[in-house]
Amino acid sequence: MKIAVVGAGISGATIVKTCINHKNLKKEDHIEVFEPREILGVGLPYDHDDESIMLNVDPEVLSYDSSIPNDFVEWLDENYKEPYNFEGLVSRPKYGRYLKERFSPYFNHEQVTHHPYEVIDMNVFDAETKEPAIETKSGNYVYQLKTTNGWQDTFYDAVFFSIGHPPYADYYQLMGQENYIHNPYPMYEVLGHLTGEEKIGVIGSGATGIDLMRFLMTNYDLKEPLTYYVPTGEIFNFPTIPLEKEEFQFTFSKDWIKAQMDPYTGSIPLDKIIKTIIEDIKQERIDINTVYNRYKEDDLEAMRLALESNDQELALIHSYAAKLIVYLPDLFNKLSGEDQERYLNQYHKKLLFFKSRVPNQTFKWLFELLDAGKVRLVEGISEIHPKKGGAFSVVADETETADLLINATGFDTQIEHIAKNRPLIKNLYHQKLILPHKKGRFVFVDWPQAQVINQRFGLMKNLFFTGILIGGTQHENNDAHLTMQQSSYSAEWFMNNRLV
Numbered sequence: 001m002k003i004a005v006v007g008a009g010i011s012g013a014t015i016v017k018t019c020i021n022h023k024n025l026k027k028e029d030h031i032e033v034f035e036p037r038e039i040l041g042v043g044l045p046y047d048h049d050d051e052s053i054m055l056n057v058d059p060e061v062l063s064y065d066s067s068i069p070n071d072f073v074e075w076l077d078e079n080y081k082e083p084y085n086f087e088g089l090v091s092r093p094k095y096g097r098y099l100k101e102r103f104s105p106y107f108n109h110e111q112v113t114h115h116p117y118e119v120i121d122m123n124v125f126d127a128e129t130k131e132p133a134i135e136t137k138s139g140n141y142v143y144q145l146k147t148t149n150g151w152q153d154t155f156y157d158a159v160f161f162s163i164g165h166p167p168y169a170d171y172y173q174l175m176g177q178e179n180y181i182h183n184p185y186p187m188y189e190v191l192g193h194l195t196g197e198e199k200i201g202v203i204g205s206g207a208t209g210i211d212l213m214r215f216l217m218t219n220y221d222l223k224e225p226l227t228y229y230v231p232t233g234e235i236f237n238f239p240t241i242p243l244e245k246e247e248f249q250f251t252f253s254k255d256w257i258k259a260q261m262d263p264y265t266g267s268i269p270l271d272k273i274i275k276t277i278i279e280d281i282k283q284e285r286i287d288i289n290t291v292y293n294r295y296k297e298d299d300l301e302a303m304r305l306a307l308e309s310n311d312q313e314l315a316l317i318h319s320y321a322a323k324l325i326v327y328l329p330d331l332f333n334k335l336s337g338e339d340q341e342r343y344l345n346q347y348h349k350k351l352l353f354f355k356s357r358v359p360n361q362t363f364k365w366l367f368e369l370l371d372a373g374k375v376r377l378v379e380g381i382s383e384i385h386p387k388k389g390g391a392f393s394v395v396a397d398e399t400e401t402a403d404l405l406i407n408a409t410g411f412d413t414q415i416e417h418i419a420k421n422r423p424l425i426k427n428l429y430h431q432k433l434i435l436p437h438k439k440g441r442f443v444f445v446d447w448p449q450a451q452v453i454n455q456r457f458g459l460m461k462n463l464f465f466t467g468i469l470i471g472g473t474q475h476e477n478n479d480a481h482l483t484m485q486q487s488s489y490s491a492e493w494f495m496n497n498r499l500v
Contacts, residue, residue: 181404
């Protein structure tokens with residue numbers, strides 16, 4: 001059996017590890033990994049960068065192996081006297097070094113080969129006849145890959161596309177403009193030329209925006225305030241309030257989900273899920289709607305109030321949401337079509353309010369910078385116009401000028417947009433081998449296996465997609481833990497059901 005893994009970041013590495021460790025692996029099986037970068041198992045988010053670039057996730061949930069959950073924490077203690085910074089966080093480069101070390105034995109395994117090339121196209125063949133699968137006869141497929149080095153001779157029984165993050169969005173059509181930085185990573189390289197004299201603007205204020213604050217404030221004495229330009233009402237994510245108690249009621253589990261499923265449709269009513277969340281939190285004598293209404297304005301004063309009061313009601317809901325994240329994809333995919341729409345329209349915004357957060361000490365630092373005038377927040381951004389000489393006119397509540405603009409708007413998940421700059425996505429989309437999930441976004445896959453679905457062949461057996469590009473199905477999958485979990489499940493399922 002021949003297996004191709006396209007991409008050797010955290011997702012691809014997890015797939016390789018799962019296949020190598022599986023009881024059904026045979027001596028004649030071979031895994032071929034396609035990754036143009038030399039460093040395997042790390043991925044761009046955790047590659048070499050400035051030590052000021054931090055993980056916003058607890059190290060206790062970032063073990064490379066779910067069966068040894070404390071592995072990363074123990075590795076940190078063994079390798080660093082002071083692994084945490086003053087925010088209580090671990091740098092992303094440290095996590096990258098951990099991943100490289102732990103995954104290295106799998107990439108060096110005798111049944112694994114690394115090809116240092118980018119995959120740019122794929123052909124589909126009937127598994128029995130080995131003829132092009134214009135019309136499939138057997139219902140099973142094998143796959144041929146084209147790299148920057150040409151078409152491979154091998155027919156692969158399974159292909160796992162683990163191609164990492166999509167490109168950053170370009171909402172203001174600034175790509176290619178002088179003094180505009182579309183992708184700021186790796187920051188030590190992209191931003192290392194600055195002098196501190198520039199008037200710097202950041203478009204957006206999410207996780208990348210916080211990374212930029214850390215890097216610029218750590219490495220430069222900026223003469224002008226660092227200015228964040230955001231749409232009205234879309235300021236920083238809410239600060240995390242640490243929970244002082246250790247335990248609270250949390251009903252959700254894999255067994256609970258299985259027990260609640262309708263025996264005929266496999267669905268779970270949204271009202272049942274919402275009621276369970278409300279009742280769990282009520283056991284702690286907290287009303288979730290009261291807490292939401294207390295802070296729903298989501299402005300800086302509400303955030304300051306939460307930090308200064310150390311609101312333990314909010315802290316419990318934050319901790320509850322953190323535990324819920326691991327079950328979100330399964331819960332979302334157990335909803336009926338109508339309930340999915342109702343959830344997205346009525347509840348998703350509330351979930352994001354409690355789920356998407358900035359670490360506590362980080363936000364206290366941010367407030368210090370805001371109060372000292374070293375950081376500014378400007379709402380109402382609507383247009384950006386390049387000026388002669390490389391500066392920019394930013395139209396917001398007031399029109400301002402910036403010498404340098406850095407993009408922090410998040411990822412573009414529109415398949416048509418991605419196809420313009422990613423040859424593999426362009427060719428798969430052109431052949432209709434991948435289809436957008438909804439409203440042009442994400443890749444359409446089945447659940448929970450994450451096999452590709454399209455109109456040409458229906459369900460494409462043993463052709464898997466993982467990562468942010470299946471976010472329409474693997475709901476809210478933008479963290480390392482969920483990525484590893486899904487990659488492990490897809491590879492485990494394949495090995496359990498292998499056809500060869």
